[in-house]
Every structure is written in structure tokens, then in C-alpha cells.
Amino acid sequence: MKLKTHIDGFDEILKGGLLKPSAVLVAGPAGSGKTTFCLQSLFNAAKNGESCIFISMLVESPSMIIRNMSQYSFFDNSVIESGNLRILSIGAGIIEKGDFAIFEFINDVIHKYKPSRVAIDPITILDHITSTFDEKELQYSQKRSFVINLFSEFEEWNTMLVMTGEMSENSIANSPWAYMVDGIIILGQEYCASNIRRYLNVTKMRGTDFSNGKHGFKMTSDGITVFPRFMPVPVTSDIESGNVSTGVNDLDEMLGNGLLQTSATMIASSAGCGKTMLSLQFIANGVLNKEPCLMISFEDNLKELAKSVSGFGLDLEQYHTEDLLRHIYYPQGEICPDELAIHIKKIIDEIGVKRILIDSISGLKNVIPDPKQLETYIFSLIKYFKNNNITSIFTYELPEILGDVKIPDSSLPFIMDSTIIMKNIEIDGQIKKSIFVLKMRGSKADNAIKEFIISDRGFEIRDLFAESD
Ligand SMILES: Nc1ncnc2c1ncn2[C@@H]1O[C@H](COP(=O)(O)OP(=O)(O)OP(=O)(O)O)[C@@H](O)[C@H]1O
Ligand SMILES: [Mg+2]
Structure with a gap:
């Protein structure tokens, strides 16, 4: 089953939306629009009556997130009040307690609210987690099993998981996250003559078709609007002569x-x-x-x-x-x-x-x-x-x-x-x-x-x- 992202122009690129369940990474450098991407999608889904959860990892407090998002037209306090959208944070206290504590927090949230979608921002905090029991940083293989277990939990509860990662387009290819996730969406920026252009590029999406290449997008007070790449189509209509x-x-x-x-x-x-x-x-x-x-x-x-x-x-x-x-x-x-x-x-x-x-x-x-x-x-x-x-x-x-x-x-x-x-x-x-x-x-x-x-x-x-x- 596919769920719309509700980001203008993007569902067309995804030929309908993202698969549920699936675990998708939204990667990009600082300020590329990752948090906005997740919350725009969750606010719009919550307005449609879905149960959605946003989990901020260490970075921003719920009140700061709400303040930042309130400038956008997709912001709607009533979905927060109704509980359709819950904005939570995993603070330093839980992160320091290590893998088991984090797993327990997420597990509780899923069992309690049974959300259809969850966003974790940013997931890359887990690159440096310790073991709750022996207080040492996890080895690569342990980290991998921890993340895979976490993903299976979301899959079991039929939840669509979107995670953000602060990484550049070049570094993502060699990152272990690239193998573990079902889909990768890159938010990038490049100079074009004297203008900065934002672009979005889907580089992986298991089990579903998508339109490849760099698609331009802009950020305004309406949030993110994506413009599907303009490509030649064969001439099919009867050409009028004259x-x-x-x-x-x-x-x-x-x-x-x-x-x-x-x-x-x-x-x-x-x-x-x-x-x-x-x-x-x-x-x-x-x-x-x-x-x-x-x-x-x-x-x-x-x-x-x-x-x-x-x-x-x-x-x-x-x-x-x-x-x-x-x-x-x-x-x-x-x-x-x-x-x-x-x-x-x-x-x-x-x-x-x-x-x-x-x-x-x-x-x-x-x-x-x-x-x-x-x-x-x-x-x-x-x-x-x-x-x-x-x-x-x-x-x-x-x-x-x-x-x-x-x-x-x-x-x-x-x-x-x-x-x-x-x-x-x-x-x-x-x-x-x-x-x-x-x-x-x-x-x-x-x-x-x-x-x-x-x-x-x-x-x-x-x-x-x-x-x-
Ligand atoms: N009203 C607006 N109009 C245009 N651009 C905006 C507007 N509001 C925010 N932005 C842009 O959005 C970007 C920040 O978006 P967001 O916080 O989603 O990015 P991020 O990738 O999550 O960043 P970080 O890595 O810092 O967490 C900034 O580049 C900012 O210039
Ligand atoms: Mg952010």
C-alpha cells in the first residue's frame, strides 16, 4: 500500500507515494529542508485523519519545533491538540542510557499510539550510541542489528518510517544506512550561474517505480514545492496543418x-x-x-x-x-x-x-x-x-x-x-x-x-x- 507524502509535486515523482510499511531516509546537508520535509508530510497526513508521530533526536525541543513550523502555511495547531500529530523528543537522558533505552522509548510510543507514520529527525544520532548494559560504544555489527531490529518493529506495526540524516550526496553511498533503508531521498543544493538551486533526487526506492534524476524544489512559506523534472514526451496529438x-x-x-x-x-x-x-x-x-x-x-x-x-x-x-x-x-x-x-x-x-x-x-x-x-x-x-x-x-x-x-x-x-x-x-x-x-x-x-x-x-x-x- 502506498501513502501520499502530501508534498506538492513529490507524489507524482514517486508515482503515488511511499510504501507502507517501509523505512526511508531523507538525507541532506544542514539547512537543506529535511525537518520541514518530514513535518510538512506529517501535518498534511494528520489533517487527513492519520495518526502521526514526529520524534526529534537530541536536536530540537518540541516547543522549538512548533515555533519553527508555525511560520509555514501547512502548520495547523488543531492536529496537535487532537493528538493526530504528536511531536516528541528523545532527549540526552535517554540517548546516554544507550540502545535498550532508545528501543524501549520507540517501542512504547508505537504500541501506545499505533501511528500510520513516524518521522525520526535525525536518525544519524544512532551512529554513536552505546550499549545500555556494558556502556561501551556499539560495534558496527551490533549497531546494524540494533537498527534492523528497530526497523522490523515498525514493519510489524505496519508503519511508514521516514528518517533524516545529515550527510552529503557523496557520503551517503558509502554509509551503512544506504544498505539498511528501503528508500533514499536526497535534498541537495547547487550553484547555478549566480543562483542557488535546491534539488531533490530519489536514488533508491525498493519495490516501487519512481521518476529518476534531479527535480528542482523551492522552499517558501508554503514549505517545500517540488517540480518534477521536465522531460521530452513524444508528439502524440494530431498536428493541425495550416x-x-x-x-x-x-x-x-x-x-x-x-x-x-x-x-x-x-x-x-x-x-x-x-x-x-x-x-x-x-x-x-x-x-x-x-x-x-x-x-x-x-x-x-x-x-x-x-x-x-x-x-x-x-x-x-x-x-x-x-x-x-x-x-x-x-x-x-x-x-x-x-x-x-x-x-x-x-x-x-x-x-x-x-x-x-x-x-x-x-x-x-x-x-x-x-x-x-x-x-x-x-x-x-x-x-x-x-x-x-x-x-x-x-x-x-x-x-x-x-x-x-x-x-x-x-x-x-x-x-x-x-x-x-x-x-x-x-x-x-x-x-x-x-x-x-x-x-x-x-x-x-x-x-x-x-x-x-x-x-x-x-x-x-x-x-x-x-x-x-
Ligand atoms: N519561509 C521560508 N522561505 C524560504 N526558505 C525558508 C523559509 N523558512 C525556512 N526556509 C529555509 O529552510 C531551510 C531550513 O529547513 P529545515 O530546518 O527543514 O532544514 P534541515 O535540513 O532540517 O536543517 P538542519 O540540518 O539544520 O536540521 C533553511 O535553508 C531556510 O533558509
Ligand atoms: Mg533539521
């Missing part, structure tokens, strides 16, 4: 009749060449056709974006208030990628998004600096968009201002359906802006290199050697 205007008629013509619906396009240009402006025309065209749109920006806020196209007669801020346009903005890349994916999916469901702009892939790199992970993430986004019949544009900043086009993330054009390049070129000592379609899957595109200008009417495309008006 064409979607870019918002620039001449560019639609170059593309053979606009973009294909449900396709993913990369618009690459050097800084300041106009990729955001062009993409905004695509979004505005969608909104004017009453197609809900989503923009994800890492560089400009909505006001800045709206200002850049206001001269074209487009009012992004107005569209935003009409709820035909949503905007997600993370200037410092301070969001975890798995959370961003959930945010995007939620908006897609809420307003039935038809067009998406990600501006830019270079900004997304602040969220996911690792090139391989970035590629998998973009690939997963594209698959998700296709399954939801969405046409997407990803902008990409080219490093060169002038000269040959080099795309450092060379695999990106392969995962896109179309690639449009905009670059500065020098003609007769003058810089002109050029645009061409590098690749167009499933349609016949024009191979010509054209010139474009951005006027108060928006994008205008013309032949490169045409005389200017």
Missing part, C-alpha cells in the same frame, strides 16, 4: 506562406538587429486574430517590450489586460527550469495558448548554463508545444556583429523546424540589415537574401539592391 502569419507579409512570402502551424522557429541575429521586434509582430498578429499568446522574456519587461512596438500601432499592454497575452519575465534567470516549465504549462492550459515567443535562448542559458541540458530542455519545450498545437518562436543572439554567421550552439538549428537569420552586411561602405531563411521544414521557402528596414510601419522587406525611397 499556416500562421509572422505578422510581416513579405516575410510570409519568403517562407512560402508564413510559418507552419505547430512548428518551432529560431530567429537568430546579432545584438540590436531586430529579432525581438520581428517576434513581437508575430505575437501582435496572433493577438489581433484573437489567438492567445505567451511571451517569455529574460531581457525586457512588458513596458519595455510594449514601448519598442508602440510606434507600429501595437498596444501590448492593452492586449495583456484583455488576457489574450501573458508575459513571463525572469531577468536574472532566477527560476529553476522545472518550475519555469510548470509555469508555462499552466498558462497554456489556462488561456489555450496558440503562439509562444521565447526571447531569448541566450537568456534561457542563465537558467540552464549546461549546453546539453539546455538542448534537452528546448527539445522538451518544442515537443510540448507541438502536442498543444502551438506555433513557437525562439530568438537567438549571434555573437558576430558583422561577417560570417556562426551559431555556437550548433545543434539548435537541427531541433528547430525553421531558422531565420538576420545579419548586418556591408555594401559599398554602408551597413545594411539583411534577412534570409536558412531552413524551412515541410515547405518551399525562398532562398534569397533580402534587405529589411524597421520603419514606423514595422518591418519592411525589399530586394537588397533596390534604391531606397
Whole structure:
């Protein structure tokens, strides 16, 4: 039988929850969220009417635990008053008396309250216990039998046991606890660019399936929220055929009749060449056709974006208030990628998004600096968009201002359906802006290199050697 942990997002990773009975270790360094993990789960289970017990080993007194937990929204004093959640502590007096005294304390508690779940925080205090009878520290084999006996007691009473251990991800593999427990959940932290990211990783779970890898999580006044790892899923829905205007008629013509619906396009240009402006025309065209749109920006806020196209007669801020346009903005890349994916999916469901702009892939790199992970993430986004019949544009900043086009993330054009390049070129000592379609899957595109200008009417495309008006 499985019991839900009641930690947002985590039961999805565990395909339902943790087995009862089982003994699971939650391991992580100081401040990684272990105590919060246990109590969030127990408070929520107690609210559902279960009998739950939290045993603090030596570290914090029950009153201190209650004070620390009362800041969280899952805290509910009524479950403590009703006795559904009991917060107890094994103090120094019992620990010093050694193995028998500890066993007796836990045994009494289980017999008396018959809890469906128990948390012990931290179990690693038992690494240094003595024998009650000869007052010597237990040998390794004695410690092992003590812990195994303790676990069988919980198993016999059909109790789910969650224990915490203060240990790093590297040290856990060689720890004797790793062999003795049924499951291991690691709570870790890592630096990502200039942000600290928390992650959760299930490395062992006997007798049940789980989703592997590092899943991002955050801690807020609601406690822990886990974001299941965003992974590519095959395209299963029937892809709608049809064409979607870019918002620039001449560019639609170059593309053979606009973009294909449900396709993913990369618009690459050097800084300041106009990729955001062009993409905004695509979004505005969608909104004017009453197609809900989503923009994800890492560089400009909505006001800045709206200002850049206001001269074209487009009012992004107005569209935003009409709820035909949503905007997600993370200037410092301070969001975890798995959370961003959930945010995007939620908006897609809420307003039935038809067009998406990600501006830019270079900004997304602040969220996911690792090139391989970035590629998998973009690939997963594209698959998700296709399954939801969405046409997407990803902008990409080219490093060169002038000269040959080099795309450092060379695999990106392969995962896109179309690639449009905009670059500065020098003609007769003058810089002109050029645009061409590098690749167009499933349609016949024009191979010509054209010139474009951005006027108060928006994008205008013309032949490169045409005389200017
Ligand atoms: N309201 C909150 N918003 C965001 N983070 C919070 C909030 N409250 C606590 N935290 C974070 O929670 C962490 C402490 O959680 P917790 O006590 O569960 O960790 P722990 O792993 O049990 O730590 P220890 O090893 O010290 O026992 C700290 O890193 C703290 O920054
Ligand atoms: Mg703790």
C-alpha cells in the first residue's frame, strides 16, 4: 500500500507515494529542508485523519519545533491538540542510557499510539550510541542489528518510517544506512550561474517505480514545492496543418506562406538587429486574430517590450489586460527550469495558448548554463508545444556583429523546424540589415537574401539592391 507524502509535486515523482510499511531516509546537508520535509508530510497526513508521530533526536525541543513550523502555511495547531500529530523528543537522558533505552522509548510510543507514520529527525544520532548494559560504544555489527531490529518493529506495526540524516550526496553511498533503508531521498543544493538551486533526487526506492534524476524544489512559506523534472514526451496529438502569419507579409512570402502551424522557429541575429521586434509582430498578429499568446522574456519587461512596438500601432499592454497575452519575465534567470516549465504549462492550459515567443535562448542559458541540458530542455519545450498545437518562436543572439554567421550552439538549428537569420552586411561602405531563411521544414521557402528596414510601419522587406525611397 502506498501513502501520499502530501508534498506538492513529490507524489507524482514517486508515482503515488511511499510504501507502507517501509523505512526511508531523507538525507541532506544542514539547512537543506529535511525537518520541514518530514513535518510538512506529517501535518498534511494528520489533517487527513492519520495518526502521526514526529520524534526529534537530541536536536530540537518540541516547543522549538512548533515555533519553527508555525511560520509555514501547512502548520495547523488543531492536529496537535487532537493528538493526530504528536511531536516528541528523545532527549540526552535517554540517548546516554544507550540502545535498550532508545528501543524501549520507540517501542512504547508505537504500541501506545499505533501511528500510520513516524518521522525520526535525525536518525544519524544512532551512529554513536552505546550499549545500555556494558556502556561501551556499539560495534558496527551490533549497531546494524540494533537498527534492523528497530526497523522490523515498525514493519510489524505496519508503519511508514521516514528518517533524516545529515550527510552529503557523496557520503551517503558509502554509509551503512544506504544498505539498511528501503528508500533514499536526497535534498541537495547547487550553484547555478549566480543562483542557488535546491534539488531533490530519489536514488533508491525498493519495490516501487519512481521518476529518476534531479527535480528542482523551492522552499517558501508554503514549505517545500517540488517540480518534477521536465522531460521530452513524444508528439502524440494530431498536428493541425495550416499556416500562421509572422505578422510581416513579405516575410510570409519568403517562407512560402508564413510559418507552419505547430512548428518551432529560431530567429537568430546579432545584438540590436531586430529579432525581438520581428517576434513581437508575430505575437501582435496572433493577438489581433484573437489567438492567445505567451511571451517569455529574460531581457525586457512588458513596458519595455510594449514601448519598442508602440510606434507600429501595437498596444501590448492593452492586449495583456484583455488576457489574450501573458508575459513571463525572469531577468536574472532566477527560476529553476522545472518550475519555469510548470509555469508555462499552466498558462497554456489556462488561456489555450496558440503562439509562444521565447526571447531569448541566450537568456534561457542563465537558467540552464549546461549546453546539453539546455538542448534537452528546448527539445522538451518544442515537443510540448507541438502536442498543444502551438506555433513557437525562439530568438537567438549571434555573437558576430558583422561577417560570417556562426551559431555556437550548433545543434539548435537541427531541433528547430525553421531558422531565420538576420545579419548586418556591408555594401559599398554602408551597413545594411539583411534577412534570409536558412531552413524551412515541410515547405518551399525562398532562398534569397533580402534587405529589411524597421520603419514606423514595422518591418519592411525589399530586394537588397533596390534604391531606397
Ligand atoms: N519561509 C521560508 N522561505 C524560504 N526558505 C525558508 C523559509 N523558512 C525556512 N526556509 C529555509 O529552510 C531551510 C531550513 O529547513 P529545515 O530546518 O527543514 O532544514 P534541515 O535540513 O532540517 O536543517 P538542519 O540540518 O539544520 O536540521 C533553511 O535553508 C531556510 O533558509
Ligand atoms: Mg533539521
